[in-house]
Amino acid sequence: MKLTEKEIEIVELLEKNARLPIDTMAKMVSLSVSEVEHIIKKLEEAKVIVQYATIVDWRKVDGHEGVTAMIDVKVTPKRGVGFDEVAERIYRFPEVKSVYLMSGAYDLSVVIEGRSMSEIAHFVSEKLSTLDSVISTTTHFILKKYKHDGTVFEQGDQDRRIVVAP
């Protein structure tokens, strides 16, 4: 799907801030409000814009700190369906947040969130490793999130400029 420069600008603005008011965005790209609404609707229908999500720092919420792990999974691809079938079997679990097919030393990279380490350990040993195609798994627990999807969690870059300058 070929997008115009202004359509790309709108997507980029929404990607940074999905709550940007339409009238503000319209001014920024020099279009009318209805034109922007039309473009957004079109991009939503074409699934270019897939979803509007919020980045949450759950560590700040008592009782919801949670644990995230990245699991390297080696699998045997199946004739006819390749990796797709096993990937689907994995991503259907709601605790699985993302699944990527990777080049390199392993095949699937699986990100999973759970309430505790033991919950994740349970998932790996009971659900993931027991799948027929899975040959091996290596689990890495995330200790601290510095930056996620382009957003730095602890923003330290405040405006340091002097108030008035020539």
Place this chain on the structure above:
Amino acid sequence: MQKTKTYVSDTVSRLQPSGIRRFFDLAASMEGVISLGVGEPDFITPWSVREACILSLEQGYTSYTANAGLWELRKEISDYLARRFEVLYDPANEIIVTVGASQALDVSLRAILNPGDEVIVVEPSFVSYAPLVSLAGGVPIPIQTSGKHQFKLQPEQIEQVVTPKTKALIICSPNNPTGTVLNREELVQIARIVAKHDLLVISDEIYAELCYDEQYTSFPAIAHMRERTILINGFSKGFAMTGWRLGFIAAPKDLAMAMLKIHQYTMMCAPTMAQYAAIEALRNGAGDVEQMKKSYRQRRNFFVQSLNEIGLSCHMPGGAFYAFPSIQSTGMTSEQFAERLLLEEKVAVVPGYVFGASGEGYIRCSYASSLEQLQEAIRRMRRFLERL
């Protein structure tokens, strides 16, 4: 013996302190101020550039460089000017790396002026031009451009002030404070008059990277103008490197060598670590510049349209990051307007008169602030205007 006289020179005694200063002191003393008074990018210097500087320090590059600047950097500047603006300068003897574009201006004026020589300054203008002309022994001759022409210099205005003593003309496009860009045809018209009166042009192109609606034209790229132009540019605005104090001069050899004499006696060389950072900026910074430019353009579109909506008529500035709306409908002077806006709504803008007589009736608003700040500033300004 008691001291009976002032030791300050007559020239300096006559200089007026910048009108911006008073505002700065007032705004700095208040809390919760949204400042649209800042003449610099709100971006921090791109990380790759900062990282290159750190690396140079780790490797111990802390000594002087050649007077004109690191050879590597001058070569990069030469390539950059050719690539970006289609102007050719020899890195060996036509480029000088300076301590910001400000020093470049100072060196240029001192290199060309004999006592009493006149320099045409196009107002509203950056606050340093006229004082630097005076300090160099020259006489600044202002031209007042008008909001009617979006503050574009009309070639016949040069004819009206030119005298046998006129040595040079300073132009700045995109302009601080008006954001106005002079396009190729307009520059050609100016060039015709400049050639007719055998003037030198000091072209301050510090905002050249921030030109939003059309292809930028560098003045020395106009036919026959290279030989009579001192091109000034730098890293402050386009590359978000204000604090590094790094600019450059590109000029024909005879002029460049004259300026180098002053530069070597007064400055030795520009800071070495900043020069290493600048090499990285020119080699790999184009993507960052493009991103920042896009962001300024979006904020400009939002801000200028919003100003017009709340009743402050404002032309769409083609470059830099300033909007220069008229406040004449309020009946206030720019100083009254700026002062009341600051005290009543805590929004700092710069009154237009500080940029010259023709800036009266206007205010300079920098839109190099976050979108949230701009939205809030517009809300406050709307409230202020509704109350009047």
